[in-house]
Amino acid sequence: MTIFETDKLASDTELVRRYLDNAQPSADLTAADTERVIDRIKQLLQTRRAKLVAHYYVAAELQELAEATGGFVGDSLEMARFGRDADADILVVAGVRFMGESAKILSPDKRVLMPTLEATCSLDIACPIDRFAPFCDAHPDHTVVVYANTSAAVKARADWVVTSSIALDVVEYLMEQGEQIIWAPDKHLGNYIKNTTGADMLLWDAACVVHEEFKARGLLDMRALYPDAAVLAHPESPEAVLAIADVIGSTTQIIKAAMQLPNRDIIVATDKGIFHKLQQLAPGKNFIVAPTAGNDATCRSCAHCPWMGMNSLQRLLLSLERLDNEIRVDAGIAERAMVPLQRMLDFAAQNQLKVRGKA
Numbered sequence: 032m033t034i035f036e037t038d039k040l041a042s043d044t045e046l047v048r049r050y051l052d053n054a055q056p057s058a059d060l061t062a063a064d065t066e067r068v069i070d071r072i073k074q075l076l077q078t079r080r081a082k083l084v085a086h087y088y089v090a091a092e093l094q095e096l097a098e099a100t101g102g103f104v105g106d107s108l109e110m111a112r113f114g115r116d117a118d119a120d121i122l123v124v125a126g127v128r129f130m131g132e133s134a135k136i137l138s139p140d141k142r143v144l145m146p147t148l149e150a151t152c153s154l155d156i157a158c159p160i161d162r163f164a165p166f167c168d169a170h171p172d173h174t175v176v177v178y179a180n181t182s183a184a185v186k187a188r189a190d191w192v193v194t195s196s197i198a199l200d201v202v203e204y205l206m207e208q209g210e211q212i213i214w215a216p217d218k219h220l221g222n223y224i225k226n227t228t229g230a231d232m233l234l235w236d237a238a239c240v241v242h243e244e245f246k247a248r249g250l251l252d253m254r255a256l257y258p259d260a261a262v263l264a265h266p267e268s269p270e271a272v273l274a275i276a277d278v279i280g281s282t283t284q285i286i287k288a289a290m291q292l293p294n295r296d297i298i299v300a301t302d303k304g305i306f307h308k309l310q311q312l313a314p315g316k317n318f319i320v321a322p323t324a325g326n327d328a329t330c331r332s333c334a335h336c337p338w339m340g341m342n343s344l345q346r347l348l349l350s351l352e353r354l355d356n357e358i359r360v361d362a363g364i365a366e367r368a369m370v371p372l373q374r375m376l377d378f379a380a381q382n383q384l385k386v387r388g389k390a
């Protein structure tokens with residue numbers, strides 16, 4: 032019997048996590064072991080001329096290690112830019128698979144490793160190229176704009192790749208050019224952009240498993256408890272949640288808003304991994320996780336991405352020791368995907384990006 036057959040009740044992500052734990056044991060480390068693992072990782076990063084690039088949603092210890100070793104912590108757009116410009120032979124990407132692929136496409140001469148190759152994204156899974164390409168082919172008069180949370184093959188089929196920090200600005204620009212747009216894969220972000228800009232957009236039907244769990248009813252109840260709180264929400268959240276938010280923005284935009292707003296209490300509707308950076312940069316403030324899943328739900332949501340959670344110190348160490356978990360992207364696909372990725376980076380370099388909100 033395989034580990035997958037032993038418990039029919041467990042969620043898919045829990046099963047994957049158990050499988051990984053079995054393949055690469057990750058028992059809780061003692062403080063002394065943690066120190067030893069961190070020291071060894073630091074050594075290997077140096078001897079292998081490697082940089083650790085981490086997303087805001089991964090464990091605090093990985094974010095701290097990235098910063099302590101001359102690596103980087105940021106959103107997916109900033110991670111891609113840092114990786115491309117880094118003076119290194121190896122990039123170790125602590126995040127999810129599409130981030131590793133973007134790093135490889137932008138840095139074809141660097142080896143790109145990940146603590147685990149199993150860390151994916153519900154948006155990527157829900158937009159396979161064999162369904163997406165025929166959809167695009169059926170609308171040849173549309174400009175294809177895809178979110179960064181997609182496979183390299185889907186990016187290769189797109190005219191533009193965007194991250195949440197730049198999506199609104201790119202669509203506004205395309206609208207001014209009179210373009211009709213196919214948007215994929217996140218329907219909530221697509222809907223938010225469509226409502227905000229009035230652009231002519233066909234939306235793919237997929238969602239982030241973390242942000243989709245934020246609930247407007249619970250958020251209103253929480254706001255009643257904290258009447259002076261500001262509500263900051265990521266645009267992958269449902270429309271009813273965004274309608275309550277004072278500021279809507281990417282992770283980086285949420286962090287900037289939290290630092291600038293006068294409110295002491297701040298309710299945050301995005302993955303709670305971001306709280307590490309929020310508390311670091313705005314230590315006097317009280318950050319509160321927006322409620323998920325509703326009062327009566329059999330709650331499996333904890334405002335944390337199960338795939339981001341697969342990144343750990345031990346898995347990072349194994350990957351660096353063995354030089355495995357390497358990201359490989361077919362050369363032809365990488366060449367085609369580079370075009371819309373580079374278009375995004377050029378656009379970002381030329382434009383001052385804004386934080387959107389009612390605050």
Ligand code: SF4
Nearest residue numbers: 152153239240241336
């Ligand atoms: S938080 Fe959501 S969008 Fe981000 S990687 Fe996880 S599933 Fe994908």
